[in-house]
Amino acid sequence: MKPSAFDYQRVARVEEAIDLLARHGEDAKILAGGQSLVAMMNYRLVEPKLLIDITGIEGLASIEEKGGFVDVGAAVTQARLMAWPALAERLPLLAKAMPHIGHFQTRSRGTVCGSIAHSDPSSELPLVLATLGGQVVLRSKRGSRTLAADDFQTGPLSTAREPDEMVVAVRFPVRQAGAGYAFDEVTQRQGDFAICSVAAVATAQEVRLGVGGVAGRPTVTRLSGAALANPDGALNAFAWELGGSDDIHATAQYRRQLVRRIGRRIIEEAQSCRS
Amino acid sequence: MPELKTIGRKSISFVLNGKPVVAEVEPRMLLSDFLRQELGRTDIHVGCEHGVCGACTIRFDGRPARSCLMFAVQADGHRVDTVESLATQEGALNDLQRAFRTHHGLQCGYCTPGILMSAEAYLEGHPDPSEAEVREMLSGHLCRCTGYVGMVRAILATAKARKDGKAAAE
Known part of the structure; x- marks a missing residue:
């Protein structure tokens, strides 16, 4: 029940995070809320050699509506999105699904993007993203790409993310008129x-x-x-x-x-x- | 020969229950273990060590968090509060703690520190909760003694008393 040894880097910019990912690839893991990752590390189901803590990256802390989507950055916790004043009006399906995610005590740290990157087949957020036809935004030193939810999650705990890429945001389509x-x-x-x-x-x-x-x-x-x-x-x-x-x-x-x-x-x- | 892992220790400093802590830790040291084993804070109760039972719940920058799902290095530059922060320096219990005693909100007490920290954080954001809301909040904690009824009453009584502006246990 104790994780194996690893190194820890706190980064202030996305560029630093993807630079570390480019150098360490599969040996590195992004740490945001840690509500799934740290439990798996405690069980030694995963043994990364490097954790890249992205919670301090200011550019990833935003919830922003643009072009028919609400973009949620990778440092946004589930609790913060639940408290977003426009949630029920702009993302009614999320407003109904999010109270089912874990607990008050885990939503306070668990992130929206983290749950989608983790891709547990029984998790609420990947299901909502898939049902709404949302998107996942990935970045690496090679560039940026946006995948449809259906192309992102390929199976249980597996996604189309390459080892040098990180999820920087997920995009939820806003409420359709009349739906x-x-x-x-x-x-x-x-x-x-x-x-x-x-x-x-x-x-x-x-x-x-x-x-x-x-x-x-x-x-x-x-x-x-x-x-x-x-x-x-x-x-x-x-x-x-x-x-x-x-x-x-x-x-x-x-x-x-x-x-x-x-x-x-x-x-x-x-x-x-x-x- | 197994590979010897020599990953350096990191310097951290954070505020614990209002007082500064400076230390050097291995990155893999869980925050729960650091508080209990290194600092000797026995008010951190370690239960399941994978985020399910809630016994080790603390407040991290004011928000509830499982300290077994965090590493001590993550606390660097942040504020951590444990159940010791609730009583006065002379050891007088706060109103929520007294209500737990009055309403039999604990028996063995192992789960209690985490529940008190959750309840304090919850009541700050939800000063007038319904019973269903309190039960939903408590679903993040396992208690094998009480059946939760006493703690639901204690939390509701504290919310009401705080709202009425008088101590629950009076």
């Missing part, structure tokens, strides 16, 4: 990993439905027309497609049932709160 949003999840205890989490965006034409905790990464499907008028058949097919497996928390059958039941309820809730 409705809903989120819910099932956990064994408040704040635990979700056995199944469901997010939905309902517009006049379709519902985008995202499910976390079942497949190896958040998975989004679109329902429209006849499938939306009577969604049980489509939800059943989607539940099987996700290919969940038995583990110590739940059986695959139970997870499929959750997709069908919570999915149905969340679709209806998202449709009913369309403005």
